[in-house]
Amino acid sequence: MPQAPVVGIDLGTTNSLVAYMEGDKPVVIPGVDGSNLVPSVVALDPIPANGGRPTVTVGNSARKSLIENPERVIYSVKRLMGRGLEEVKNELRFFPFRLADDVEAGEVPRLQIGELRFTPPEISAYVLRQLKRNAERFFGVPVNQAVITVPAYFNDAQRQATKDAGRMAGLEVLRLVNEPTAASLAYGLDRAKEGTIAVYDLGGGTFDISILKLRDGIFEVQSTNGDTHLGGDDIDNLLLTIALDEIHAEHGVDLRAHPGAVQALRKAAIDAKVRLSSEQSAYFDMELPNGDRYQREIPRNVFEVMIEPILERTAGPCKQAIADAGITPEQIDEVVLVGGSTRIPAVRQLVDRLFKLGERGKKPHTDLNPDEVVALGAAVQAGILADSSEKTRDLLLLDVTPLSLGIEALGGVVAKIIQRNSTIPASAVEYFTTGVDGQTNVAIHVVQGERELASDCRSLARFDLKGIPPMSAGLPRIEVKFLIDADGILQVTAREQRSGKEAQIEVKPTYGLTDEQVENMIIDSYDHAEEDFANRLLIEARNEADNILRAVEHAPQNPAWMQLTVEERSAIATARERLIEARQGTDVTAISQASVALDQTTRRFAEMMMDAAVTTAIRGKTMDAAGNELDDKVTAPHPMAAAEFK
Template sequence: MERERVIGIDLGTTNCCVSIVEAGVATVIPNKGGYKTTPSIVAITESGRRLVGQMAKRQAITNSRHTVYASKRLIGRKWDSAEVRHSMETCPYEIVTGPHDDVRIKLREKEYSLPEISSMILQELKLVAEGYLGEAPEKAVVTVPAYFSDAQRRATKDAGRIAGLDIVRIINEPTAASLAYGFGKDIDATVAIYDLGGGTFDISILDISEGVFDVLSTAGDTFLGGEDFDARIIEHLTYAFAREHKVDLRKDEMALQRLRDAAEKAKIDLSSRQETEISLPFIYTKEDGEALHLQTTMTRDEFEELAVDLIHRTIKICRATLQEAELEVDDIDDVILVGGMTRMPRVQQEVAEFFGKPASKNVHPDEAVAIGAAIQGAALFDEDEDILLLDVTPHSLGIMVHGGGFEPLIEANSTIPTSHSHIFTSVRDNQTSVKIVVMQGESENASENELLGEFVLSGLRRAPAGELEIEVEFEISSDGIVSVSATDLETKVEQSITVAASSSLTESEIQQMIDENEDYLMDLKQGTELENARARIRGLVRTMEGLMRDAEDFIDDAIIVEARGKASEAVEHARVALLGTDLGAMLSTADALELAVEAFSEVLEVS
């Protein structure tokens, strides 16, 4: 029986990547442009056309208001979060509040949810895979930052559904990288995966031995990555420009987008060079018509000075993660660097100094996560694959208790899947119902943790305070997604939920987005078929015109003259058809023109 084909997707903040395992070998699938990574950028043009990836990136300067980048930083977050406020101040696109206190992005006249934006990127990767496989993949393993919350993981799953993908497993990015590092190798080691990408940072400590990948601890920051390094360069450039010209470039959308592109390029250049030139001619035009230019040079030392505190933040998290795993630096056998920002020499230097050893070069920083996801996907449906992945939950999970405290039921860094229960008692006389408030976080104060959801256990018998016993059970799936149940131990009355944050999309909203996506794909397919038909007609017209030129020497041959006249009519008919949008008519025209070309060719051969 043919095995399921599962693609692995690294849904990155800046770039994304898709991979597949075939005959035991993981392959990164290049996109139409031949690149192995695709920019995680979505745009809507003035005509309403959707652009994803490189095409969206190319037009970002002239369409910055309706071009979305780094959307992963916002997915699953609530409207009033500090991260959303920061993005509103720095991103050129319009961020608005949604109906569930969630985050939406307004492009043209429509508001899009964050899962919807991510689904467009996933859909593009699905099309890339389809072009390689010859059929549309249905299943995928998708990676997320290890420190993603339950709400962020659910939102990612919703994005997969909207894109028409069954996400069979969500795994943490550093864990996926460890699979790429250790798969098929005889490794017995304790390793640290340092993952600094475009928008997030993760550190995971694993034991790898005999095909078992056991995560000991993980931590991170879901708002720390390459975007922040770019922002330091932008801030430096805009401050210097304002000091010289008394102009704030951040208030000009097009100028700000040009600065973003220049900052990213400078950052990349300074990974391999000691200095780079930043040249942005005509960056601003004053009211009197005077054009201002931004021309400067940045050295690697200057850049490192601007951003070294960001690197130190990652090292602080590394130190805490080692302590959580009850390990010393000397216990780490190997350090693996993942994510584009790890190409920065100062990052490599700081990591090597902290761990006391240079990092391994055994994995590709941009491709390892997608490859690991594909390996996990293949292992899920291959009984012969000897891989055991033991991941952990990054956050403590529990409930709010009387007085506003937080009672953790599952501690952070517990191996998943897992479940745990605890018995609580009633706090009031004759209490007939109890509200279970499910939270995620590390603070003893419930208000400082993230609310995942809540439900009510009702129908309790009347009894004095403290007499009723209620068992609350938490379960965390292999995807890191939470479900909770509560039971009255005497009456066995039970209520349970798969926790869904109040900011989540409703089922009807998801279904509507799925329908809209299917309509888009149908239009896209018809548009592709229409363009293919047009290209075919244009090719046949060129061929026919060449034959007609060849026939000019036979002006005395009545048969050729007649054939040439029919050919000319066929060409004119084809030119008219090219102006239309009827696919059926276009295909009929192409077939008729092909027959006309064959007939004319035969007449010329006889003559």
């Protein structure tokens, strides 16, 4: 069996993608429905009555459950990765899902989905497994190695959580790459570029700015900054909050009590946001449970005033990154825009102002699809690691750590040992001693961040140096080596120098899972023999066929069925027959193709069903803002955006 290439994965807040190097060119691998984007949405059905594991659906099919069954669907889980209980609680104010009650401080928070509980890395692992499967279907061989992208401003815990998710999904994560840096690789591949570029990456949930120097195929990051909680989601939440408040104030209806209705309204808000990127005005028009109508026009200029405080939050990090790179905006040769939110005209105006582009006769680069460019760059990095392509042979990425690493010193003050924007891998050696005669343990508290007090920084871990030979106070000399690896993750080793004894370190991550916990959360067996694999592909293809067939079987019971033309209904019937026939055989490709064919003939029907579901969810009859435009070429990256309806 031929070896599968190392794949590059963009594990996004809103959408995820998998790509690989096809010869010298990075290419996105589409899912079974033909779509390049897999919405980062996971639906978990209840455990079957006869036991076994719950059915998990990921992507577009999971999205359909958002409105019908919001309490069983998780989205935007990236915002919760590597975060503590308090932060997650705060974050969840805007989400329909909730935390398990019995989570204790210091534990990784778990989400409660019906009777099931999952940590954020487990949910991400389901998304990753789906991407892995898509790639395996595409190549016909197992895919076990990947490069995964993370926001440049992700801290140690968030990176570790992402790596854990990869392991749970049965992927060996060869490298974590920062998203803006990956994007620069995709851009720089075809042009032997020299100069200084800035990558402005505003996605669904995170914002990054990176400044790089390109020289002789070396992409050297000079500085990076960002906000791991800033993105298109915030705009959606703002529009949603305004609409909910207005509906409450003007019509006396509190939709917040109806999760399905909130999701429907969120969808309308996202549609409005997307439309305002190309049009001067957007409308909300929906019928409320009490029979009233909520009608609201949002002109673009009003929208821009509303979102200005959100966009303005990207200015500070940009200025800091420019200052940290030791340059002025005029010295930046090119600006690359990444992330779906950079489609918003106001964002482009802001970028123009921050980098003085217009006045220098320049424009930001947008030639690569902002939703795909990160995944393409991840594939390039995968190609570099696998040394698989002539084109990537001379490329090298030198990234930096986004946050300073420090140790809590006396009085709770932070002693910085590795400064932010240091090229990684980076290391620092510190010496510790004891304060009491015969002391055999020394505790070290490692933090990440720029503030002066440890309590204001992000706690990474507490290391307990154990087994120090008993000596007089101050005599032991314990050498501790801190090393930030190429993934931006901290490794620590320690040695007592006077006795030469390797000190034992007990690492207690402040916000992470232990190795053992990760091991227990692996969702797929690592090693599958080759015949197993072929068998699994067949089983999966048949399962997929069954899912589609089941949906089509129930279709005539849906009121939307009657709205289809006679031709459409007969085309569906034919495609259905073909799939049933293919499913009886063992040809995986034939089954998959027949599944895609049936899926495509039922697409308009699916749209109408979704429309109907939206309407039922708010117990009204129509929701023009959400329904009318589903045929538009909308590609906004969000679980609720109509990305697959083209």
